[in-house]
Every structure is written in structure tokens, then in C-alpha cells.
Amino acid sequence: MSKILVFGHQNPDTDAIGAAISFAYLQKELGKDTEAVALGTPSEETQYALDYFHVEAPRVVESAAAETNQVMLVDHNEFQQSISDIADMTILAVVDHHRIANFETADPLYYRAEPVGCTSTIVLKLFKENNVVIPKQIAGMMVSAIISDTLLFKSPTCTQDDIDAAHELAEIAEINLEEYGLDMLKAGTNLSNKAAEVLLDLDAKSFPMGAKNVRIAQVNTVDLEEVLSRQDELETAMKNENASNGYDLFVLIITDILNSDSELIVIGDSLDKVESAFNVKLTNNRAFLNGVVSRKKQIVPQLTEVFG
Amino acid sequence: MSKILVFGHQNPDTDAIGAAISFAYLQKELGKDTEAVALGTPSEETQYALDYFHVEAPRVVESAAAETNQVMLVDHNEFQQSISDIADMTILAVVDHHRIANFETADPLYYRAEPVGCTSTIVLKLFKENNVVIPKQIAGMMVSAIISDTLLFKSPTCTQDDIDAAHELAEIAEINLEEYGLDMLKAGTNLSNKAAEVLLDLDAKSFPMGAKNVRIAQVNTVDLEEVLSRQDELETAMKNENASNGYDLFVLIITDILNSDSELIVIGDSLDKVESAFNVKLTNNRAFLNGVVSRKKQIVPQLTEVFG
Numbered sequence: 001m002s003k004i005l006v007f008g009h010q011n012p013d014t015d016a017i018g019a020a021i022s023f024a025y026l027q028k029e030l031g032k033d034t035e036a037v038a039l040g041t042p043s044e045e046t047q048y049a050l051d052y053f054h055v056e057a058p059r060v061v062e063s064a065a066a067e068t069n070q071v072m073l074v075d076h077n078e079f080q081q082s083i084s085d086i087a088d089m090t091i092l093a094v095v096d097h098h099r100i101a102n103f104e105t106a107d108p109l110y111y112r113a114e115p116v117g118c119t120s121t122i123v124l125k126l127f128k129e130n131n132v133v134i135p136k137q138i139a140g141m142m143v144s145a146i147i148s149d150t151l152l153f154k155s156p157t158c159t160q161d162d163i164d165a166a167h168e169l170a171e172i173a174e175i176n177l178e179e180y181g182l183d184m185l186k187a188g189t190n191l192s193n194k195a196a197e198v199l200l201d202l203d204a205k206s207f208p209m210g211a212k213n214v215r216i217a218q219v220n221t222v223d224l225e226e227v228l229s230r231q232d233e234l235e236t237a238m239k240n241e242n243a244s245n246g247y248d249l250f251v252l253i254i255t256d257i258l259n260s261d262s263e264l265i266v267i268g269d270s271l272d273k274v275e276s277a278f279n280v281k282l283t284n285n286r287a288f289l290n291g292v293v294s295r296k297k298q299i300v301p302q303l304t305e306v307f308g
Numbered sequence: 309m310s311k312i313l314v315f316g317h318q319n320p321d322t323d324a325i326g327a328a329i330s331f332a333y334l335q336k337e338l339g340k341d342t343e344a345v346a347l348g349t350p351s352e353e354t355q356y357a358l359d360y361f362h363v364e365a366p367r368v369v370e371s372a373a374a375e376t377n378q379v380m381l382v383d384h385n386e387f388q389q390s391i392s393d394i395a396d397m398t399i400l401a402v403v404d405h406h407r408i409a410n411f412e413t414a415d416p417l418y419y420r421a422e423p424v425g426c427t428s429t430i431v432l433k434l435f436k437e438n439n440v441v442i443p444k445q446i447a448g449m450m451v452s453a454i455i456s457d458t459l460l461f462k463s464p465t466c467t468q469d470d471i472d473a474a475h476e477l478a479e480i481a482e483i484n485l486e487e488y489g490l491d492m493l494k495a496g497t498n499l500s501n502k503a504a505e506v507l508l509d510l511d512a513k514s515f516p517m518g519a520k521n522v523r524i525a526q527v528n529t530v531d532l533e534e535v536l537s538r539q540d541e542l543e544t545a546m547k548n549e550n551a552s553n554g555y556d557l558f559v560l561i562i563t564d565i566l567n568s569d570s571e572l573i574v575i576g577d578s579l580d581k582v583e584s585a586f587n588v589k590l591t592n593n594r595a596f597l598n599g600v601v602s603r604k605k606q607i608v609p610q611l612t613e614v615f616g
Binding site (some may be wrong): 099100113301304 | 407416421422498
């Protein structure tokens with residue numbers, strides 16, 4: 001049996017990297033020849049966690065066929081968010097917490113999805129079900145993923161399972177959840193030194209919605225005004241992205257992690273549909289989304305419905 | 309929250325019914341308002357199990373919208389094998405052991421698939437993970453499902469998990485596995501009194517393969533010659549099915565449960581592809597498939613590949 005590559009989605013966030021590292025470790029303990037890789041370099045937030053726990057960043061790959069035909073996916077399933085040659089791979093396993101779409105296999109597989117806030121919460125259950133001990137640095141990456149995905153439990157995607165898992169892992173990782181968590185989240189909000197194109201690509205995913213191709217990027221900040229002061233530059237970059245990648249609509253969500261709200265900037269087709277999805281009026285391509293912090297729960301389903 | 313309907317695939321086999329009954333019971337114990345229903349009447353094999361364990365056959369439904377918008381699927385995921393209005397339903401959970409295809413949701417969900425021989429083997433794990441006690445009659449339906457799907461452990465789809473689960477459930481159900489198992493399987497092989505149309509519909513599923521719509525029916529027998537003596541009548545019925553349902557290809561697998569082999573009869577397009585899929589030469593639309601008993605593992609992937 002050839003090597004098995006384990007990876008999260010493109011533009012990896014802390015869960016995509018943390019769940020890949022921890023699930024690959026678990027599978028290796030269970031006798032599989034796995035390697036955690038990533039479909040992009042870690043964000044500053046993720047790098048903060050990797051440095052803190054002395055974990056090496058996974059090797060970045062763009063395709064798999066040159067080295068294997070077997071993969072395991074974490075934190076995603078939609079093919080357009082996955083490795084470029086995913087359609088040629090045998091997918092042995094998926095561990096995820098997203099909707100299922102644009103995904104199919106020729107053979108039965110292991111698929112474990114739960115509607116929880118973070119993939120790493122599910123990975124913790126798998127460690128327990130298989131009676132595998134979690135080393136400190138693996139627990140550290142897993143708790144970092146939960147903090148990231150739930151914005152320290154403030155996201156509406158956060159469940160009691162996530163909170164329980166984070167506390168259990170924090171103990172193994174020997175961290176103070178609040179203190180470490182805020183430091184890690186803040187490490188990811190350093191946007192001022194980034195070109196607009198880079199900022200738009202930090203945490204962006206594409207979604208086919210009806211006949212439309214929708215790109216949804218999200219950035220976290222502790223200073224909304226600082227990001228909004230760059231609106232012109234961001235809009236130009238969004239227009240360029242739409243033109244060069246065939247996106248019909250580009251949605252940028254700028255999330256205030258201290259107040260748990262977001263500003264929305266949209267460029268492209270069907271702006272009226274965006275207004276009806278969120279029940280807001282766009283002014284200057286912008287709207288304030290009160291209490292919205294979760295792309296998965298508060299953005300994607302609403303847009304999917306209006307474009308359905 | 310409205311009622312949740314729990315069901316297996318169309319043309320239900322013993323696992324589709326047994327897993328629906330057992331998973332609905334488990335979810336009810338966990339506080340959900342579930343009802344096991346079925347997308348067709350039980351086969352004679354399934355009815356044997358229901359009678360033996362004094363379990364009422366689930367109510368047969370064709371659509372769900374009149375009574376609920378929430379469903380849980382067992383033993384299938386492909387929409388064309390599901391309830392007629394599946395696309396309008398919120399799918400809360402799936403427990404399955406098949407490939408994933410033609411399946412998508414707008415929201416995150418609970419999805420549990422494992423590459424084991426039977427859905428009920430996975431349902432047993434869920435009972436244990438949730439510390440719910442399994443009543444005798446529920447265990448009886450679950451072990452019947454495992455016997456059925458694995459042909460008493462002879463199918464190549466059968467895993468050690470299935471064997472272990474069956475022994476554990478047989479103890480709760482107070483049966484002798486071999487004795488009860490063979491009696492139950494034989495109860496499903498009474499084909500001589502069935503019209504060809506009925507026989508073709510006992511355990512049939514549709515699969516989109518490339519641009520083709522392929523229908524694959526399977527029947528179990530202890531007397532291959534008896535079924536093959538009706539080849540003309542069966543072929544006429546297969547042609548009619550193709551014409552009236554738009555199938556490009558109808559594949560009938562007649563499985564000898566005592567010797568663990570099958571005869572294949574095919575009607576429709578692309579017979580050369582069928583020959584290459586199974587590395588056989590068709591004579592009079594027929595071929596012997598040595599050691600083939602599993603549609604899921606020995607038929608569907610091979611056909612999917614040649615039509616891919």
C-alpha cells in the first residue's frame with residue numbers, strides 16, 4: 001500500500017492544518033503510512049500555534065498523483081476546495097464538519113461528519129474511540145483549531161462538544177484557554193502589512209451556488225475601521241479576482257473578533273440577492289452584519305438559499 | 309421540531325429496514341421524535357426476520373413533505389435511491405456503508421459511513437458510543453441485516469467488524485447464527501412464484517455512470533438453474549423496464565447463496581463494456597461470475613470504472 005496524504009482545504013486555516021496533523025498522527029498510530037500535508041502555507045495565526053507547540057509546518061503540495069493515489073481529507077469535502085487532482089485519487093477517509101456538496105467516490109469509504117464547530121473536536125472523539133494517547137503538541141494544535149473555528153466559543157457554530165473538547169485538550173496542552181486563545185487569535189489579525197490580494201486569499205473558499213460561482217473570503221480583525229479604510233483598494237482587487245477566476249460574486253466578510261460582528265463588502269452580480277439573503281441594504285457595496293461571525297452557518301446557507 | 313422520518317433505500321432489503329428500525333429506536337432513546345418508515349414493502353427474507361422477532365413492518369411511504377421536512381437516511385445516500393422528495397428535505401443524519409454520490413446538503417449534518425459489510429454494524433457502534441441498551445427484538449433485526457448483507461459472512465464486503473457485531477447481537481437476540489441465518493436467507497429465495505417484473509424489482513438500484521443510467525438488480529437463490537430457465541421471460545421484462553424507465557443498461561445478478569457465485573444477464577447498451585468490466589465473454593447475454601456475490605464491491609465499482 002502506498003503512502004496516504006492527509007490534508008485540509010486550500011487556503012488552510014488552523015483547523016485545516018491542525019486536524020490534518022492530528023488525524024495523520026492518529027492514523028499512523030493505527031498502522032497507516034500517513035503524512036500530513038497542506039494545500040497552502042500556514043496563516044500567521046496558525047504559525048503562532050505551530051511555533052508555540054514546536055510543531056513543524058506541514059509540507060505544501062498542489063497535487064498528489066506524483067507520489068500517491070490515496071488520500072484522507074479533513075475539514076472539507078467539496079472537490080473545488082481540495083487538492084487539484086482530487087478526482088483521480090482514492091479517498092479513504094473524510095473527517096469534516098461542513099455541508100456535503102460536489103463530493104463523490106467510486107467506492108465505500110470512512111466518512112465522519114458531525115455538525116460541530118471544529119473538525120478537531122471530532123478527531124478527539126476518534127482518538128478516544130481508538131484508545132490512542134494524545135501527545136502534548138498534537139493536543140496543542142487541536143485546541144488551537146477549536147479556538148480558531150469557534151472564535152474562542154463565540155461563534156454560533158460552537159457546540160457543547162467543542163467547549164468540552166477544548167477544555168480537555170487545553171489540559172493536555174498545558175495552556176490557559178482564554179489567555180493563549182486571545183493571543184493566538186490576535187496573531188492572525190495583523191492585516192495592515194498585507195497587500196489587498198493577499199488579504200483576500202487568507203481564508204477564502206469557492207462555492208457553486210445554483211448557476212453562480214461565489215467566492216467568500218473572511219478576515220479577522222480587532223480594528224474594523226483599519227480594514228474598511230482600505231475599501232477602494234480591496235474592491236479593485238475583488239474585481240480583478242472575479243475577472244481572472246470567473247467568480248460571479250465576491251463576498252468579503254471582515255469579522256471583529258472582540259465584538260463578534262462583521263462588515264460585508266460585495267462585488268459582482270446579483271447584489272440584490274445578497275441584500276435579500278441577509279435582510280440588509282447595501283450602501284457603497286457594504287453592510288453591517290450584526291452578530292454574524294460564521295461563514296459556514298451565517299453566510300453560506302443564506303446565500304445558497306437565495307441562489308438555489 | 310417536527311417529526312423525523314428515518315428510512316433506508318427504495319426496494320428495501322433487510323438492512324434498509326433493520327437499520328431504519330434500530331437507528332430510529334436509538335435516536336428516540338436520545339430524545340428525538342423519530343419514526344422508522346420504509347420506501348417499499350419488506351421482502352420475504354425481511355418479513356421472515358420481522359415475524360421471527362415479532363416486529364411490525366415499518367409504514368410504507370413514497371414522499372415526506374406532507375408530514376415533515378426532516379429526515380435521517382440509513383443504508384443509502386444517493387438521491388435517486390431515496391424518497392421522492394429528498395431534495396426538499398433537511399437531512400439531519402446519514403448512516404451508511406456505500407460509496408457517496410449524487411448527494412448534497414445545504415447545511416452541516418451528522419454523516420457516519422464506514423467501509424463495512426452492513427449499516428447495522430455501524431448502528432451497533434452508535435448504540436455503544438451512546439451507552440444505549442439494545443432490546444432483544446432490535447438486536448434481532450440488526451443481526452438479520454448483517455446476515456443478509458454479508459450472506460452469512462461469505463460476501464467479500466464482510467469485515468471482522470461485521471462478524472464481531474453479528475456474534476454480539478446474536479447473543480442479545482438469542483439465536484443460533486448459522487441455523488437462523490440460513491433459514492432467513494432461504495426464506496428470501498422463493499422466486500418461482502414471482503412474475504419476472506416482480507423478481508427484477510426485489511432488490512434493484514439505479515446508478516448514474518458517466519452518461520449512462522444503469523439499473524442493477526440482484527436476486528438470491530439456492531437453485532440457479534431454476535431462475536435461468538426463465539431467461540426469455542426475464543429478458544423481455546428487462547427490455548420493458550429499460551424502455552419505460554430510460555435505463556440504458558439493465559444488469560441482473562442471480563446469486564447462488566450456497567456456492568457464492570453468480571450468473572449475470574444483461575440487456576441494453578454497451579454490452580462490450582460489461583464484458584471488459586468483468587473480463588468475461590457474454591454468450592446469449594449471459595456470463596458466469598466466479599466468486600461474485602457483492603453488487604457493491606464486485607459489480608458497481610467495475611461498471612463505474614468502464615463507464616467513467
